[in-house]
Amino acid sequence: MRTLPGIGVSRGIEIGPVYQFQHVSLEFDTHKVAVPELEWERYQAAVQTTLTSLEHIYDKAVDEIGTDEAAIFRAHMNILQDPDVNDGVQERILNEGINAEAALQAVTDEYIELLSEIEDEYIRARVLDIRDVRTSLLRTLLGVAETKVEIREPSVILSRDLTPSDCLLIPKGLIKGFCTIDGGTTSHTAILARSLGVPALVGAPEEILSIPSGTNAIIDGYAGQIIVEPDEATLARYQEFRSAKQAALSAALDEAEKPAVTLDGRTVQVFANIGSDDEQDLETAIAMGAEGVGLLRTEFIYLDMDRMPDEELQFKKYSAVTKAFGAQRPVILRTLDIGGDKQLPYLELPYEMNPFLGVRGLRLCLRNIPLFKTQLRAALRASAYGCLQIMLPMVTKVAEVRKARALLEECRAELLEEGYEIPERVDLGIMIEIPAAALMAEHLAKEVDFFSIGTNDLSQYTLAVDRTNQNLADLANAFDPAVLTLVRSVSRAAHKYGKIVGICGELAGDPLAVPLLVGLGLDELSMNVPALPVAKQIIRRLRASEMEALAEEALTLETPAEVKKLVAERLPFISELG
Amino acid sequence: MESTTTTTTEAIVNVSHEHGLHARPADLFVRCASSFQSTIHVYNQTRNPARKANAKSILGVLSIGVHTGEQVRIVASGPDSSEAVAALSRLIETNFEE
Numbered sequence: 170m171r172t173l174p175g176i177g178v179s180r181g182i183e184i185g186p187v188y189q190f191q192h193v194s195l196e197f198d199t200h201k202v203a204v205p206e207l208e209w210e211r212y213q214a215a216v217q218t219t220l221t222s223l224e225h226i227y228d229k230a231v232d233e234i235g236t237d238e239a240a241i242f243r244a245h246m247n248i249l250q251d252p253d254v255n256d257g258v259q260e261r262i263l264n265e266g267i268n269a270e271a272a273l274q275a276v277t278d279e280y281i282e283l284l285s286e287i288e289d290e291y292i293r294a295r296v297l298d299i300r301d302v303r304t305s306l307l308r309t310l311l312g313v314a315e316t317k318v319e320i321r322e323p324s325v326i327l328s329r330d331l332t333p334s335d336c337l338l339i340p341k342g343l344i345k346g347f348c349t350i351d352g353g354t355t356s357h358t359a360i361l362a363r364s365l366g367v368p369a370l371v372g373a374p375e376e377i378l379s380i381p382s383g384t385n386a387i388i389d390g391y392a393g394q395i396i397v398e399p400d401e402a403t404l405a406r407y408q409e410f411r412s413a414k415q416a417a418l419s420a421a422l423d424e425a426e427k428p429a430v431t432l433d434g435r436t437v438q439v440f441a442n443i444g445s446d447d448e449q450d451l452e453t454a455i456a457m458g459a460e461g462v463g464l465l466r467t468e469f470i471y472l473d474m475d476r477m478p479d480e481e482l483q484f485k486k487y488s489a490v491t492k493a494f495g496a497q498r499p500v501i502l503r504t505l506d507i508g509g510d511k512q513l514p515y516l517e518l519p520y521e522m523n524p525f526l527g528v529r530g531l532r533l534c535l536r537n538i539p540l541f542k543t544q545l546r547a548a549l550r551a552s553a554y555g556c557l558q559i560m561l562p563m564v565t566k567v568a569e570v571r572k573a574r575a576l577l578e579e580c581r582a583e584l585l586e587e588g589y590e591i592p593e594r595v596d597l598g599i600m601i602e603i604p605a606a607a608l609m610a611e612h613l614a615k616e617v618d619f620f621s622i623g624t625n626d627l628s629q630y631t632l633a634v635d636r637t638n639q640n641l642a643d644l645a646n647a648f649d650p651a652v653l654t655l656v657r658s659v660s661r662a663a664h665k666y667g668k669i670v671g672i673c674g675e676l677a678g679d680p681l682a683v684p685l686l687v688g689l690g691l692d693e694l695s696m697n698v699p700a701l702p703v704a705k706q707i708i709r710r711l712r713a714s715e716m717e718a719l720a721e722e723a724l725t726l727e728t729p730a731e732v733k734k735l736v737a738e739r740l741p742f743i744s745e746l747g
Numbered sequence: 748m749e750s751t752t753t754t755t756t757e758a759i760v761n762v763s764h765e766h767g768l769h770a771r772p773a774d775l776f777v778r779c780a781s782s783f784q785s786t787i788h789v790y791n792q793t794r795n796p797a798r799k800a801n802a803k804s805i806l807g808v809l810s811i812g813v814h815t816g817e818q819v820r821i822v823a824s825g826p827d828s829s830e831a832v833a834a835l836s837r838l839i840e841t842n843f844e845e
Contacts, residue, residue: 253804283810291770292809299806520782520834522775 170400173377175348175370177393179362182411183345184404187397188324189382190331190339195307199271202262209262212269215309220249223305228469229364231444241298248295248302254280270310277303297351301332325388325395327377331358341365346388348373348395362390366699370395417746421702425458429708431716437687437708440501440695442673444469446486451493454698458705461499463621463695464560464673465490467544468506476515477540483547491555499556501598501621501671501695502548504541504573506530506562516540525635530563530600535572545580549591558596560621565603570616573597600673602626607655610662620663621695624674628652647676648729653685657724660690671695680743681736683707688720703746710742755824756832759792760839761816768813772843777805779838785825787835793817802835 202208227242248254254276261272277299284296323345328335330351347358347369362369368390380386380397387396387407396403430436440463441454454462470478470486491500507513508529516537521527534541548559561573574597584591598619601607607627610620624647629635631652634645646652656672663670671693676682678696683704686694696704719739723732737744764772780787780802787802791811800807802821813819819839823831 247805251804251806253801253807253810256801280806280810283812284806287769287809287812295806295809520779 170403171397173374173395173397175373175393175395177368177390178359178371179347179367179369180390181346181366181368182387182389182391182407182414183325183368184387184399184407184411185345185385186322186324186383187327187348187380187386188320189378189380190318190326190328190335192328192335195304195311195313197268197270197307197311200268201266202268205263205266208269209259212258212262212273212310215269215306216249216255219302219305219309220246223249224472228444228472231466231469244298245302245305248298249306270307273303273306273310304332324382325386327380329378346370346390348377348388350375350377364699413745417706418703421706421746422457424709425456425702425705427458427705428460429705431687431708431711431713433712433714435687435713437691438671438693439701439705439708440464440499440671440673440693441698441701442466442695443490443698446489448489448493450698451490454701455494455498457698458701459494459498459698461501461556461693461695462490462494463501463671463677463693465500465502466506467503468511471505471507471513472511474515477543480543480547480550483544484550487547487551487557488554491551491557494555496556499558501558501560501619501673502551503560503562503600504531504544504548505534508533508563525629531561531569531573532563532565535569538576541573542576542580545577546584549577549580549584549595550589552592552595553590558598558619560598560600560619562600562623563602563626564599564613565605566609567612567616570597570599570613574616598669601659602630604631604655607631607659610659611665614662614666614668617668619669619671620659621671621673621693622656622659622691624652624656624672624676627655627674631655646729647674648682648732650724650726650728650732653689653720653732654724656686656691657689657720664690669693678704680704680707680746681733684711684716684736684740684743685720685723685732687711687713688716688718688723690717706746707743711740753825754828755822756828757820757822758832758836759818759820760836761818762813762839763815764839764842765815767815767817768808768811768819768839773805773808775843776835776838777803777808779834780831783823783825783827783831783834785823785828785831787821787823787828787831790820790822791817792820796820 223242223246257276258272261267261275262269281296281299284292318339320339320343323343325346325348326339326344327348330349344365344367346367347362349358349371350373358369358371368388370388370393385398387399428436429439438460439458440461441459442464443454443462444466470483487502494500508518508524508527512518528536548557551557564570577597581591596618598617598621599613600623601610601620602623606613628645628647632644632649660670669692672686672691673695677686677694678700680703687708694704723735726732726735762768766772768776788799789802789808790796790799791813794817798811800811802808821832821835
């Protein structure tokens with residue numbers, strides 16, 4: 170038995186054979202091509218194909234694990250479209266008449282060599298990005314993308330590193346976990362593992378490469394270790410631990426479709442964050458316990474296009490979601506939330522020094538009335554097919570809400586005039602993600618039907634921390650008592666005017682946050698689909714009155730760490746479920 | 748598109764940001780450059796004035812390795828070349844507004 174350390178980047182425990190992932194050979198020679206123009210076209214087509222597959226991975230990552238962690242795939246898309254790289258490749262193909270593979274290799278080698286001379290964390294990460302993107306592109310060019318990996322039984326995958334396209338080569342059902350030498354907490358391996366719900370380690374020692382495929386091992390994503398050829402006692406201990414966890418999880422799954430009612434009888438609605446109209450995705454969400462969609466990210470339609478999506482297309486997609494969820498399950502459609510770190514290629518947005526403080530969300534829509542009205546019309550039409558509600562992002566003040574409502578009424582009048590049947594009432598709510606809106610929530614509550622607190626942005630703006638700044642990662646924490654204090658006042662303001670208050674930030678799906686949110690009086694929690702069953706199971710074991718006291722106590726603490734510790738200590742059952 | 752005459756504008760600017768033209772400053776520089784129609788190139792005037800980089804390419808900008816205290820030459824040509832050079836120069840001169 171040997172125990173090798175690593176950094177646990179995805180939780181869980183799996184026991185099974187290891188599989189040495191061999192990188193597909195990407196050998197090629199440099200040769201002259203007959204028609205350089207055609208070769209250049211072949212290269213451009215390969216870029217397009219690779220881009221499409223990256224976009225697919227990005228969308229999936231956004232849905233399953235959140236925008237922040239998916240950002241790495243955006244970075245790769247940027248490199249794939251880097252004008253300097255593509256100009257360089259074009260020049261070599263057309264002027265030297267060489268094959269695309271050789272041209273790409275030469276151009277990227279030049280960058281890697283130049284950049285490797287610079288001692289800098291940021292640059293090192295970019296060099297890794299270039300290598301990854303080059304590998305994906307070479308694979309497409311060489312047509313080895315479809316190579317099947319020789320893996321027959323579910324295994325723990327060992328490798329020096331894994332790129333997004335490597336990960337796609339392995340059938341998902343055969344992945345028991347990942348253990349790599351390279352990579353960090355935000356690597357693809359980590360992201361993919363979390364989305365699959367399997368354990369993963371990075372930063373493992375070189376030794377892992379010499380373990381023969383088929384060797385039995387335990388991968389422990391909690392403690393951050395891989396145990397090779399475990400002895401009987403260790404195996405027994407882990408099997409017991411694992412089956413306890415699995416029993417808890419499968420119990421949660423069995424009960425997933427039942428409501429989440431606290432021990433003292435308070436029902437908390439548990440909704441899903443969705444960014445897709447894929448039938449399968451929607452069915453999964455419902456089976457996992459979604460009682461509605463608390464956040465329909467409409468950007469998924471806009472980001473997929475090379476031009477503005479028209480009303481018909483949007484209507485088709487929105488109504489697919491409302492139909493799937495039916496009349497009993499509300500679908501909260503968030504109007505276009507673009508700007509900040511999210512851009513649309515066909516919408517020329519002016520350069521902004523501080524895009525997170527700039528024209529984004531509702532601010533952008535109110536400056537692009539035709540765009541906004543197209544979306545509102547599509548949403549109103551889709552509301553005839555289920556229970557659709559409309560939610561405005563990035564609201565700062567009452568005047569903006571009034572303006573949006575006036576536009577909504579204008580759209581309704583137009584549609585009725587045109588002969589469409591629109592339900593008499595379509596609820597209009599807002600996201601609370603700007604501290605000013607949280608502080609003035611009482612004013613806003615009079616104007617809207619519901620609130621949904623976006624804790625990711627609310628934390629960023631309250632704590633003055635750029636979410637994308639790696640140096641401040643430890644400061645950006647929604648468990649911060651400052652953020653929770655704002656959540657409390659928003660919740661109180663909503664209830665004072667009889668309005669519903671929900672939450673749709675990543676905090677909602679965190680097992681340790683659920684008790685606090687119940688205590689703060691949230692009526693609805695909306696989270697990523699994989700988090701649903703456990704969150705509901707936690708709610709069923711809480712007493713709302715006790716959680717109110719716990720939340721009050723949490724607000725007297727100084728740091729996010731103290732808040733988490735308090736919850737973990739008072740409610741030890743959470744660690745067994747989570 | 749309106750017909751405009753293509754003009755070329757250039758400027759030499761001192762980079763005094765502690766990270767030079769890397770990380771966030773490089774990112775801001777590229778995003779700013781990308782918001783203009785003009786073709787824009789940037790050179791590390793201090794170290795290697797012959798190697799040009801596309802100012803709209805993050806890899807290009809990073810690869811000319813501009814450190815703090817060095818000078819860059821920005822050359823833009825196109826309908827909005829003077830605006831582009833002015834905006835990029837201002838960005839560097841205001842130390843990326845930090």
